[in-house]
Amino acid sequence: MDETNKKLAHIFEEMGIIYEIKGDKFRPRAYHKGADILNGMTENVADIYKKSDVSGLVKLPGVGQGIAEKIEEFIKTGAIKEYVNLKKEIPIELEELTSVEGMGPKMIKTLYKELNIKNLNDLESAAEKGQIKNLDGFGEKTERNIIQSIAFLRQGTGRMLLGDALPYAREFMEEIKKINGVLHVNEAGSLRRRKDTIGDIDILVAAKKQNALRVLEYVASLPNVQKVWGKGKTKISVHIQQGFDIDVRVVDEKSYGAALQYFTGSKAHNIKLRKIAIDKGYKLNEYGLFQIQKSKPKSNENFVAGRTEKEIYNKLGLKVMPPEIREDLGEIEASLRQSSGQAQKNKLPDLIEYGTLRGDLQIQTSWTDGKHTVEEMALEAKEFGLEYILITDHSKRLAMTGGLNDKKVLEQKKEIEKINKKLKDIIILAGAEVDILKDGSLDLKDSTLEQLDIVGISVHSYFKLSKKEQTDRVIKAMQNPHADILFHPTGRRINRRPAIDVDMDEVIKVAKKTGTILEINASPSRLDLRDEHIRKAKEAGCKFAISSDAHSKDHYKFLEYGIAQARRGWVEAKDVINTYSAEEMLRLLK
DNA sequence: GCCGTTTTCGGCCCGACTGTTTTCAGTCG
Secondary structure, X not given: OOHHHHHHHHHHHHHHHHHHHOOOOOHHHHHHHHHHHHHHXXXXXXXXXXXXXXXXXXXXXXXXXXXXXXXXXXXXXXXXXXXXXXXXXXXXXXXXXXXXXXXXXHHXXXXXXXXXXOOHHHHHHHHHOOOOOOOOOOOHHHHHHHHHHHHHHHHOOOOEEHHHHHHHHHHHHHHHHOOOOEEEEEEEHHHHXXXXXXXXXEEEEEXXXXXXXXXXXXXXXXXXXXEEEEEOOOEEEEEEOOOOEEEEEEEOHHHHHHHHHHHHOOHHHHHHHHHHHHHOOEEEEOOEEEEOOOXXXXXXXXXXXXXXXXXXXXXXXXXXXXXXXXXXXXXXXXXXXXXXXXXXXXXXXXXXXXXXXXXXXXXXOOOOOOOOOHHHHHHHHHHHOOOEXXXXXXXXXXXXXXXXXXXXXXHHHHHHHHHHHHOOOOEEEEEEEEEEOOOOOEOOOHHHHOOOXXXXXXXXXXXXXXHHHHHHHHHHHHOOOOOOEEOOOOOOEOOXXXXXXXXXXXXXXXXXXXXXXXXXXXXXXXXXXXXXXXXXXXXXXXXXXXXXXXXXXXXHHHHHHHHHHHHHOOOEHHHEHHHOOHHHHHHOOO
16 A cells, blocks of 8 residues: 555665765755655555656655655656665665664664674674674673664564553653652653654653752662663653653753653654744743844853743744644644734644543444443443443444344344433443445445444455555445444554555545544544544544444543544544534434 | 745754763764
């Protein structure tokens, strides 16, 4: 599917590193940015090229004429000459080697020149033989670090799920808060931006200087710490048993807002912000916003703001943007205060708030692969503060879950009616998660579907159809007048299974036209739709359902991740059908 | 190589920490 994107991203990543090795100052930045863009994109560049040529490619942020032409060359010939030549000169597995903590272009260059190290295996054996410590600029410690880094790298599992990282970080922060002298604690980085996956956990602490050490000592002494990468007066970076890194940074209260802003990122968001600061005669760093006085020599910088994020953004003429949208995808432009007479093209959205869902629209029970009964799920939902739930057990095609046939679905509906009479303050709606069959027809009869309150449809088979077949199939299913919600539209399982190859632009178009609701599945390993598609769908005017896909009573908490994902897609409460009462919500369906 | 309500040329974010060094380059985020 987006194989082309991945291959090109790898090539540009390596070209960036090669140019770093060669000492080029600015090309590396351009290529790394290009690689980042490609990695973060869900749309295939080959499709963009097919549709609108090089002129379409240069519209991508960070892609100019040069990189666009290289993309074209790759699509046409399957290779990029410049890259091939560079690799001849420097035949090293660069992306592999830079993934070793502490290994950068300069070290790689030396290791290649002196020891002919080209890949991870070469590096590991050289380190184990003790050949590295004798090189100029290297030593005992570097060699030991390399061995440990490689060990962690080999056992590593990639990026962790938001649903794993956030609960862990919250527990961790509770402990930090107990330390004497700690004033504030907050998560930062991609975790605070609520990305679907997290590289490492960033924690920010406000404390007086004399207390900072206590915090860092505490972190270093935790029993699950396997390796301290570094520890200074204000920060510590550790690798923990669970297989990931935690960075903790301590700042003075006066700089807390500046540091929070800085460490929340994203990098692209920060770079743009600092450019705005420079234009206004300021300098922005993690300690605050400073007025630069050009006439006087250094150290004559006056502190302007830093205690809160709000102070800083406001001084720069911006509103505070929710962390979830700080990706430099138009949020800065949208938050620029209106200057006189200028029409504001892109308004900052009024994002859906956490805790505002009134119902949950995908729940499995013990009728199929869920752990608890309808009644148990209903009681827990009430406890959780929901007003209604939709029961959506699987249909018969999904035999391994004990999927229900038409008769069983209607039996379940009767049971739901009975329980509804018994329970107060919670409405149970009868639905189903109906399999979309290979040809796009549905796994239950229309005569059954029309008796249900809401019908969810989803793909659980034939994940590898061609884009055309897959898209036609999904669209045909969406056109069924009973199909209300398209569940987990791309079918991805993070770190496990790629998304199906479906033309999301088409799906979005058809969703809008047919009034099919798109699900934002909140299960941490799905988070499907993902942010980028959500944003597109929102712009196209689609409506969403955020649902937990609960298979157990304790899965309602997943809803928080779904809201996070929705916020990353600039979604507002009015776009989400389960922010309405059950009655209003039902009126929003086909 | 990218980018532009000052610019199509001339800029390009900023600081902590490490290891191996005698004062700093390299890496990271």
